[in-house]
Amino acid sequence: MARMTHQAGIALGVGFRVLANSATDSAALVCGDVHLGDDRGLPDLLAFAKSCDVLTFDHEHVPEPVLRELERVGVMTRPDRAALVYAQDKLRMRVRVEELGAPCPRWRAVTAIDHVEAFAGQTGWPVVLKAARGGYDGKGVWVVDSAAEALEVLERAAQAEVPLLVEEKVGFTRELAVQVARSPYGQVAAYPVVETVQRGGICHEVIAPAPGLDEDKAVRAQELAIELAHALDVVGMLAVELFETESGVVVNELAMRPHNSGHWTIDGARTSQFEQHLRAVLDLPLGSPRSTAPFTVMANVLGGADSDVYSRYVHVMAKDPELKVHFYGKEVRPGRKIGHVTAAGDDHGELLARVRDAAAYLKGDQQ
Amino acid sequence: MARMTHQAGIALGVGFRVLANSATDSAALVCGDVHLGDDRGLPDLLAFAKSCDVLTFDHEHVPEPVLRELERVGVMTRPDRAALVYAQDKLRMRVRVEELGAPCPRWRAVTAIDHVEAFAGQTGWPVVLKAARGGYDGKGVWVVDSAAEALEVLERAAQAEVPLLVEEKVGFTRELAVQVARSPYGQVAAYPVVETVQRGGICHEVIAPAPGLDEDKAVRAQELAIELAHALDVVGMLAVELFETESGVVVNELAMRPHNSGHWTIDGARTSQFEQHLRAVLDLPLGSPRSTAPFTVMANVLGGADSDVYSRYVHVMAKDPELKVHFYGKEVRPGRKIGHVTAAGDDHGELLARVRDAAAYLKGDQQ
Numbered sequence: 001m002a003r004m005t006h007q008a009g010i011a012l013g014v015g016f017r018v019l020a021n022s023a024t025d026s027a028a029l030v031c032g033d034v035h036l037g038d039d040r041g042l043p044d045l046l047a048f049a050k051s052c053d054v055l056t057f058d059h060e061h062v063p064e065p066v067l068r069e070l071e072r073v074g075v076m077t078r079p080d081r082a083a084l085v086y087a088q089d090k091l092r093m094r095v096r097v098e099e100l101g102a103p104c105p106r107w108r109a110v111t112a113i114d115h116v117e118a119f120a121g122q123t124g125w126p127v128v129l130k131a132a133r134g135g136y137d138g139k140g141v142w143v144v145d146s147a148a149e150a151l152e153v154l155e156r157a158a159q160a161e162v163p164l165l166v167e168e169k170v171g172f173t174r175e176l177a178v179q180v181a182r183s184p185y186g187q188v189a190a191y192p193v194v195e196t197v198q199r200g201g202i203c204h205e206v207i208a209p210a211p212g213l214d215e216d217k218a219v220r221a222q223e224l225a226i227e228l229a230h231a232l233d234v235v236g237m238l239a240v241e242l243f244e245t246e247s248g249v250v251v252n253e254l255a256m257r258p259h260n261s262g263h264w265t266i267d268g269a270r271t272s273q274f275e276q277h278l279r280a281v282l283d284l285p286l287g288s289p290r291s292t293a294p295f296t297v298m299a300n301v302l303g304g305a306d307s308d309v310y311s312r313y314v315h316v317m318a319k320d321p322e323l324k325v326h327f328y329g330k331e332v333r334p335g336r337k338i339g340h341v342t343a344a345g346d347d348h349g350e351l352l353a354r355v356r357d358a359a360a361y362l363k364g365d366q367q
Numbered sequence: 368m369a370r371m372t373h374q375a376g377i378a379l380g381v382g383f384r385v386l387a388n389s390a391t392d393s394a395a396l397v398c399g400d401v402h403l404g405d406d407r408g409l410p411d412l413l414a415f416a417k418s419c420d421v422l423t424f425d426h427e428h429v430p431e432p433v434l435r436e437l438e439r440v441g442v443m444t445r446p447d448r449a450a451l452v453y454a455q456d457k458l459r460m461r462v463r464v465e466e467l468g469a470p471c472p473r474w475r476a477v478t479a480i481d482h483v484e485a486f487a488g489q490t491g492w493p494v495v496l497k498a499a500r501g502g503y504d505g506k507g508v509w510v511v512d513s514a515a516e517a518l519e520v521l522e523r524a525a526q527a528e529v530p531l532l533v534e535e536k537v538g539f540t541r542e543l544a545v546q547v548a549r550s551p552y553g554q555v556a557a558y559p560v561v562e563t564v565q566r567g568g569i570c571h572e573v574i575a576p577a578p579g580l581d582e583d584k585a586v587r588a589q590e591l592a593i594e595l596a597h598a599l600d601v602v603g604m605l606a607v608e609l610f611e612t613e614s615g616v617v618v619n620e621l622a623m624r625p626h627n628s629g630h631w632t633i634d635g636a637r638t639s640q641f642e643q644h645l646r647a648v649l650d651l652p653l654g655s656p657r658s659t660a661p662f663t664v665m666a667n668v669l670g671g672a673d674s675d676v677y678s679r680y681v682h683v684m685a686k687d688p689e690l691k692v693h694f695y696g697k698e699v700r701p702g703r704k705i706g707h708v709t710a711a712g713d714d715h716g717e718l719l720a721r722v723r724d725a726a727a728y729l730k731g732d733q734q
Contacts, residue, residue, distance in 0.1 A: 030377045285685035
């Protein structure tokens with residue numbers, strides 16, 4: 001994310017400095033002003049922040065006590081701690097989003113298996129267990145079919161000191177996402193509502209705008225995101241992940257940063273989410289979120305078994321000169337997001353087929 | 368140019384290294400891999416080239432003997448010396464382009480005032496004197512009205528050891544430019560023919576495509592550029608600056624690198640000239656040069672008397688959220704190109720008014 005934000009910062013002519021864990025981090029490879037250090041730890045963040053006007057994050061992993069201390073010594077973080085907690089802690093997010101009257105799945109905090117069983121007694125199995133913060137084994141969401149499965153998650157979460165909540169498994173027709181930017185001044189810009197295609201808990205493709213989405217529903221989703229941005233006092237990009245159901249939309253997750261569901265904006269919107277995030281956190285006027293094509297479709301490129309992605313990349317470029325290829329400079333590991341591809345045009349079905357084909361070829365699934 | 372090429376390189380995931388004269392060079396400010404040194408001198412270029420697969424240039428100022436030595440020791444430069452000489456030396460360019468049958472203004476090499484007088488006797492005054500290479504006082508083109516004026520240029524050029532040629536002043540209706548990319552493999556991609564609006568010898572605006580340009584004339588101009596690219600064995604971007612006359616087009620200048628007339632492609636074409644240049648010099652398949660809007664209009668932002676451009680920038684963004692602003696991170700000096708702005712849409716007149724307005728405001732002409 002920081003890598004692509006740096007790209008946007010170059011055009012804006014703003015000073016952009018990155019705190020990276022390692023010199024081989026995606027952004028550290030390309031950014032002209034890199035500090036190495038622990039991007040979640042107070043000492044390095046404090047030292048780094050001294051040289052910045054504004055601090056923003058491309059992840060949710062800076063612990064709240066660290067954010068609190070940064071705030072105490074006068075470091076300007078955007079979004080600030082008070083907003084970020086709702087992107088960091090799913091329990092607090094649920095409490096607050098429900099308070100605000102936004103549609104949520106049924107949910108409750110759980111500390112014992114009885115809680116899950118009682119909840120599933122009302123909603124039926126399967127139910128979804130979520131880590132409120134963090135997770136274990138690199139996972140934070142578990143769909144469980146029975147009390148036995150739930151118990152296993154609870155035990156491992158307790159060992160890892162991860163607080164849990166349970167949510168009903170929403171019977172959605174598809175997943176949507178909507179992004180808005182909000183400036184400190186309170187200006188907002190809403191991007192078109194997109195469809196996100198998830199497989200195995202990973203976002204594989206994004207179609208912008210969501211095909212066939214009822215205009216009223218789309219506007220209501222945008223309004224919902226704007227209301228949340230104002231109510232939570234978000235500064236920067238806010239992504240609201242939604243389930244579309246027969247009766248409307250339901251809030252799934254929030255992210256307060258550029259988001260995978262908005263990568264299409266680099267090639268498909270007048271102002272990319274990365275430029276927009278910078279404009280917002282720097283208190284500049286926001287840019288137009290208008291789409292530049294009827295449809296823009298993005299597919300994530302995942303690493304496959306064969307790490308030699310660059311030899312396949314030539315063939316993808318040769319086959320589809322209209323395709324935009326974005327690589328993050330990451331070491332290839334199976335299942336890791338190492339880039340994305342985008343296509344724009346009139347026919348979302350044809351675009352989806354093209355980006356899927358390219359992403360699969362780059363992964364090494366098709367030879 | 369290197370700065371914007373770096374931006375394109377980030378998405379391609381290619382290793383991009385810059386040899387910059389100073390740490391405050393436009394590209395050096397943002398690029399993650401910067402070597403400081405003399406970008407026109409053999410020792411630094413040789414040392415730098417050792418760490419690169421391919422060397423390319425964003426200017427024409429590397430002396431031919433330096434290019435020859437790089438070639439001799441096996442450094443791959445793209446375009447290579449044999450092609451670059453036609454972008455570096457206007458005399459050799461004229462000889463070769465005329466040989467190829469491309470339309471040129473009448474011209475001749477001049478070493479004495481008699482040559483200019485004899486030439487003007489045929490074409491009439493004014494005539495255009497051009498430095499074949501380099502120039503003096505930062506200038507390389509002089510429109511002269513009389514033998515007395517010409518003599519002054521000749522004398523100062525002789526002092527500076529600058530070879531000259533004289534060209535007729537073409538009675539053009541407007542100036543055009545056409546860009547093509549060519550790969551080592553011989554693949555070419557031609558961008559739409561654009562109109563360039565020059566004032567005081569400086570390109571102020573570019574309208575893509577050139578409004579009302581006859582379709583046949585546009586295709587002939589693209590074919591001309593493709594023929595030149597092949598004949599001169601150009602690898603990378605080639606810009607052909609043209610005069611449009613009643614009877615057709617006439618070749619004015621050549622550049623073998625990303626060019627000011629192609630800055631619109633960042634926001635207005637599927638593949639920017641910067642990405643395309645990288646694809647070409649890296650022998651990757653070329654991307655689509657297709658426009659993404661009916662018209663894209665670019666205005667250069669020049670420095671004005673007041674260097675505080677960033678305080679005006681906020682107002683430009685607020686006034687026109689659709690505008691794309693590009694700053695090069697250069698110190699503001701009067702008349703210096705410090706950035707550009709782009710707008711895209713259906714009505715080129717309206718777009719031109721918007722970018723002119725923004726560029727003038729950023730310069731400080733309008734308050």
